[in-house]
Amino acid sequence: MGQDSTILDAVIVGSGFAGLYAIKRLRDAGFSIQAFEAGDGIGGTWYWNRYPGARVDLECWDYSYSFSPELQDEWDWPERYPTSSELMRYLNHVADRFHLRESIQFNTKVTSAVFDEQANLWNVTTSYGKTVKARFFVPATGVLSVPKPPEIPGIETFGGQTYHTGRWPHHEVDFTNKRVGVIGTGSSGIQVIQALAGKCKHLTVFQRTAVFVVPAKNHPLTPAMRARVRATYGERRAISRLTRFGIAVPMSSESAVEATVEERQKKYENAWENSQLLGFRMCYGDILADEAANETVAEFIRGKIREIVKKPDVAEKLLPRGFPFGTKRPCLGDTYYSVYNRDDVELVDLRATPIERIVPEGVVTSDGLHELDVLICATGYDALTGALTQIDVRGLGGRKLTDKWSEGAKTYLGLMTAGFPNLFTVTGPGSPGPLANMSMSIEQHVDWITHCMEHLRDHNIDRIEAGQHAEEAWMQHVQEIVSRTLYLKANSWYLGANVPGKPQVFLPYLGGHGTYRKKCDDVAAAGYEGFVLRHRAESEAANEPVNAGHGEAARSAAAGMLGGGA
Ligand code: NAP
Secondary structure, three states: OOOOOOEEEEEEEOOOHHHHHHHHHHHHOOOOEEEEOOOOOOOOHHHHOOOOOOEOOOOOOOOOOOOOHHHHHHOOOOEOOOEHHHHHHHHHHHHHHOOOHHHEEOOOOEEEEEEEOOOOEEEEEEOOOOEEEEEEEEEOOOOOOOEOOOOOOOHHHOOOEEEEHHHOOOOOOOOOOOEEEEEOOOHHHHHHHHHHOOOOOEEEEEEOOOOOEEOOOOOEOOHHHHHHHHHHHHHHHHHHOOOOOOOOOOOOOOOOOOOOHHHHHHHHHHHHHOOOOOHHHHHOOOOOOOHHHHHHHHHHHHHHHHHHOOOHHHHHHHOOOOOOOOOOOOEEOOOOHHHHHOOOEEEEEOOOOOEEEEEOOEEEEOOEEEEOOEEEEOOOEOOOOHHHHHOEEEOHHHOEHHHHOOOOOOOEOOOEOOOOOOEOOOOOEOEOHHHOOHHHHHHHHHHHHHHHHHHHHHOOEEEEEEOHHHHHHHHHHHHHHHHOOOHHHOOOOOOOOOOOOOOOOOOOOOOOHHHHHHHHHHHHHOOOOOEEEEEHHHHHHOOOOOOOOOOHHHHHHHHHHHHOOO
16 A cells, blocks of 8 residues: 555454454455464354354354355355354465465454554554554454353352363363353353263253253255255355345344244244254344343244153243343254253252352352362353453554443444444444354455555545544444344343443344445445545645535435434
């Protein structure tokens, strides 16, 4: 982009799905880039999540890159839902095939990023103390990458081995003859519980909130199945880009409350038998918006739990209650409920007998000590903002990102935050990110960012920033959309409710992937409406924004447009 070879066009943080694709796209577009990765290998979330049973619960033909037809054609997925090691194999293949590794410095944490407003450059400092200068800062740090500890007194005194699912060691952990405890029953806990039942001496599950778990129906893929998928990849991806969840499964617009009991039963049985993560949510248009509609699904799944779990008292504890179906992320698992029929698996209901402390011998709940050799914390993440706020990011006037977001993250379109020019957040808060197909959300964001940077380069613009009014209007719109749904009725990580002291603001955009993609494209087509752009010559002369058509009038127009709802 510029002449000075010591100044990079962009620093990228992370080498998971997002970081790898950002390296590829920005490099192909002719930008000089450097990526930093804290781990000693690529893979991002999959690099750290190697716990037994770890696998993605979107199907491989959706949870994979779509940018290269050749890559799609040559890659053989062995199973419907790839394991973490299969995903690592895939991502390593992508890194090798497109020569991405050469742009990544491993074992290097980015510790700070400070914007120099005179020079319009980000000074990015790493754990080695070295600072690099770049025009753009692109954290591709993932939405679920900073593990959340369980905040239980005495945890450091435990005498056995302690693990967090989100920081699993890279060596084999032997569970033979071990008494294992798992705290947490979200997606990670559900997977690790299924994998360890029967593989250790005794498994104790500490459950605070029972979740909805629907069958995964995972199976190996035959060559014929793979050929069928390949033949329709193009069409599938094109449809997915327009849908609410970024996958090519039609969403019904019918109402669950208006359907007869028989109609509902038939649909729900079909969803149970031919399940995939979003199956139940697709059955009726009002499931995530109407409590009575939602309760029909919830009660159907509770009925299945009662059928599978033989001991009625245990089944009763496993019944999810107190939040609508889908408002905490549902989980997938083929054997989850049946593991509780085993004599060597015990469920501890923390609502009835809360954890008091951890001691060297194990976990003490209000009904006594549960002796353990291994303690697994499947207690989740400081989601959506944790990885960004771990970096000491400072924007205009030296303002810290943590100060700006002290009452909740604010962005325009989940792509930029006002006061922090030339910083793009890949699948940042305020975008659909984790409420749609993540790999598709990542590609959409990275493509948009690349086009934006090309536009700036072509028009000699050296600064872009989210407009204050556009940002406020967008965040208002994000809240407006969620308020029409049931999502605010659950203490979920979407809301930051799982991290003590975190501001509780619902951060993912719920208007749907397709709608959101169009909005981003429209904003770009209108000359980056709502953003403030500054020409290089103007930067040198003054600090006043001058982009014709992109000033206050355009920002007000954007505010009006966005306030109208999706
Ligand atoms: P999570 O959904 O946040 O679940 C954390 C669990 O730990 C919850 O059951 C929570 O209980 C419990 N917990 C937290 N602190 C606790 C404490 N002090 N005492 C007792 N229990 C405590 O985290 P996760 O399972 O790691 O999943 C996070 C997200 O990662 C998922 O929603 C999903 O998006 C993604 N993920 C995906 C996959 C996949 O694709 N297969 C696999 C794993 C994760 P409460 O509910 O009561 O807070």
